[in-house]
Amino acid sequence: MAVLARAKLAQITALVADVAPLPSHVVLRGPENGLVMLRGRAGGAGGRFNLGEMTVTRCTVRNADGYVGHAYIQGREKPLAALAAALDAALQDPARHDGLQTAVITPLANAQAAARAAIARRAAATKVDFFTLSTMRS
Amino acid sequence: MAYVAVKGGERAIDNAHAWLAEERRGDLGISAIGLAQITEQLGRSVDRVMAEGSVYDTDLAALAIKQSQGDLIEAAFLLRAYRTTLPRFAIAEPVDTANMLIRRRISAVYKDLPGGQILGPTYDYTHRLLDFALAAGTVPPPAAEAIAPEAAMPRVADILGQEGLIEAHTDDGREPGDLTREPLRFPATRDVRLQALARGDEGFLLAMGYSTQRGYGGSHPFVGELRVGDCNIEITPPEIGFAIDIGDVMLTECALVNQFAGSKTVPPQFTSGYGLTFGHAERKAMGMALVDRAMRAEELGEDANAPAQNIEFMLYHSDNIEATGFVEHLKLPHYVDFQSELETIRRMRAETGQ
Numbered sequence: 001m002a003v004l005a006r007a008k009l010a011q012i013t014a015l016v017a018d019v020a021p022l023p024s025h026v027v028l029r030g031p032e033n034g035l036v037m038l039r040g041r042a043g044g045a046g047g048r049f050n051l052g053e054m055t056v057t058r059c060t061v062r063n064a065d066g067y068v069g070h071a072y073i074q075g076r077e078k079p080l081a082a083l084a085a086a087l088d089a090a091l092q093d094p095a096r097h098d099g100l101q102t103a104v105i106t107p108l109a110n111a112q113a114a115a116r117a118a119i120a121r122r123a124a125a126t127k128v129d130f131f132t133l134s135t136m137r138s
Numbered sequence: 139m140a141y142v143a144v145k146g147g148e149r150a151i152d153n154a155h156a157w158l159a160e161e162r163r164g165d166l167g168i169s170a171i172g173l174a175q176i177t178e179q180l181g182r183s184v185d186r187v188m189a190e191g192s193v194y195d196t197d198l199a200a201l202a203i204k205q206s207q208g209d210l211i212e213a214a215f216l217l218r219a220y221r222t223t224l225p226r227f228a229i230a231e232p233v234d235t236a237n238m239l240i241r242r243r244i245s246a247v248y249k250d251l252p253g254g255q256i257l258g259p260t261y262d263y264t265h266r267l268l269d270f271a272l273a274a275g276t277v278p279p280p281a282a283e284a285i286a287p288e289a290a291m292p293r294v295a296d297i298l299g300q301e302g303l304i305e306a307h308t309d310d311g312r313e314p315g316d317l318t319r320e321p322l323r324f325p326a327t328r329d330v331r332l333q334a335l336a337r338g339d340e341g342f343l344l345a346m347g348y349s350t351q352r353g354y355g356g357s358h359p360f361v362g363e364l365r366v367g368d369c370n371i372e373i374t375p376p377e378i379g380f381a382i383d384i385g386d387v388m389l390t391e392c393a394l395v396n397q398f399a400g401s402k403t404v405p406p407q408f409t410s411g412y413g414l415t416f417g418h419a420e421r422k423a424m425g426m427a428l429v430d431r432a433m434r435a436e437e438l439g440e441d442a443n444a445p446a447q448n449i450e451f452m453l454y455h456s457d458n459i460e461a462t463g464f465v466e467h468l469k470l471p472h473y474v475d476f477q478s479e480l481e482t483i484r485r486m487r488a489e490t491g492q
Contacts (some may be wrong), residue, residue, distance in 0.1 A: 001382045001383060001384070002370070002382070002383035002384075005383060005384045005385045006385060006386065032225075033224055034224050034225045034226060034227040035193070035221060035224045035225070035226045035227065036226070036227055036228045036229065036230050036371065036373055036384070037226060037228075037229045037230065037316070037318075038194065038230050038233065038371060038387065039229065039230055039231070039232040039233065039314070040232055040233055040235075040332070040336075040414045041232045041307070041309065042307060042328050042329065042332060042412055043295060043305075043307035043393065043410050043412045044235055044236070044293055044295055044296075044307070044391065044393060044412065044414075045236075045293075045295070045296070045299075045307045045308075045309075046307030046308060046309060047307075047308075047309050047310055047312060047314065047328065047329055048232050048309060048313075048314045048329065049314045049328070049329035049330075049332040049333050049336075050229075050314055050315075050316050050317070050318075050329070050333045051233070051332075051333070051336050051414060051416075052188075052189070052192040052193065052194060052333075052336055052337055052416060053192060053193050053194070053221060053226070053318075054193070054194040054195065054230075054371065054385075054387060055193065055194070055195040055198065055224070056227055056228075056384060056385075058227055058375075060377070070375070070377060070378055072227070072228075072373060072375060072382060072384045073384060073385065074371065074384050074385025074386070074387075075195065075197070075385070076195065076197070076198075116239055117286065118283070119239060119241060119368075120239070120240075120286035121283035121284060121285070121286050122281050122282070122283055123240055123241055123242070123243075123256050123258055123286065124256075124283070124284040124285060124286040124287065125281065125282040125283050125284040126242075126256055126257040126258055126259075126282075127254045127255065127256050127257075127284070128254065128255040128256075128257065130249060130250070
């Protein structure tokens with residue numbers, strides 16, 4: 001879910017197109033937009049406080065194989081939540097799990113890890129190297 | 139007392155709004171601004187609207203900015219109004235700022251802190267000269283990259299905490315108050331204060347924070363740490379039964395380190411003021427941390443005479459949506475109120491024979 005929540009609808013759709021079609025499903029709930037209240041901690045580690053809300057879209061489906069899939073995804077994109085719920089259901093099927101994991105989830109996870117790594121590399125390039133008196137003498 | 143006209147003006151209002159829409163669009167010979175352009179190129183405005191609108195959604199904030207012609211308080215107002223149309227699905231686990239994906243992290247108290255000083259995309263050290271190359275649409279070269287260390291970047295407050303030199307923060311497990319559900323009540327506890335400040339007006343927090351530095355309730359702050367980065371959001375929906383990660387938000391956190399002389403029961407130690415806000419908003423986070431610390435004066439046994447230390451004053455005036463509503467309502471018809479004042483003045487003058 002962490003991977004699907006960070007993926008673009010077009011990315012997932014393109015990857016899903018290359019695997020066996022997902023089983024048909026009925027929507028049990030949603031897709032619907034709502035909010036999640038985010039929280040922080042006083043001082044960073046103390047008592048909790050309400051920081052403000054974030055938009056979220058959720059969806060629940062049951063597929064033709066009987067698996068129930070859920071999705072909660074940041075933002076308001078209903079087709080994305082519906083597709084993620086269908087994938088969540090299909091991923092619970094042992095017969096489909098490994099294929100979907102390899103063809104859909106792993107490439108998305110790799111792309112997301114690469115994007116995070118690129119931010120970390122840029123941050124590292126802005127790290128200050130202090131020239132202190134002791135290093136100038138040596 | 140006769141009634142004055144309470145109806146009418148519909149045609150004038152419709153026409154005024156039509157003119158507003160035309161003015162908002164501007165010269166049709168110039169391309170309309172897209173929401174993606176606003177989220178990508180006016181990110182700090184988007185961050186401010188999300189923080190003061192108290193809803194994290196970059197696309198909605200961009201729409202609000204476009205709709206309000208860049209009036210950020212009006213935009214925050216639009217976002218606050220929109221949020222009332224949505225149900226709340228869940229309450230997230232507190233964000234783990236110690237493990238955020240760091241974009242910027244600086245400390246003014248430790249030069250060589252673990253993880254180092256990471257400047258990130260900052261306006262600090264720029265010369266504040268207008269850049270005419272930007273007006274010409276120059277494309278910047280790609281930012282430099284370096285090998286990112288695996289080492290953790292502990293929070294400065296946690297480093298100080300290991301030595302016991304700063305007050306310990308512990309979670310007493312109490313469910314925090316929620317201003318979106320319950321009205322403000324006094325005495326307001328720190329959780330409610332932090333919620334109010336997190337969505338408070340940046341200008342107000344900046345000015346009141348500044349007032350503490352200038353001597354109105356000063357408490358000698360150092361920026362222990364300022365960090366900007368992405369935190370993942372986890373919720374545990376009952377139908378799933380375990381925590382799921384539903385996305386990332388960019389946050390700015392400011393932890394101030396302040397003097398504290400100690401008391402009969404507490405040894406001398408540092409205390410802290412805390413700021414946490416949506417997006418990349420350092421001025422807001424610092425203002426919030428300054429006034430959070432100022433509002434703790436009474437709790438810490440200090441004199442509390444300055445405006446920033448007056449919790450009621452601060453919380454009643456930090457919200458720009460409430461402030462703009464009450465200030466701007468003065469524009470609405472007050473014909474009857476004024477008529478009665480006019481008659482009173484005339485009567486008083488007649489009675490004194492003037």
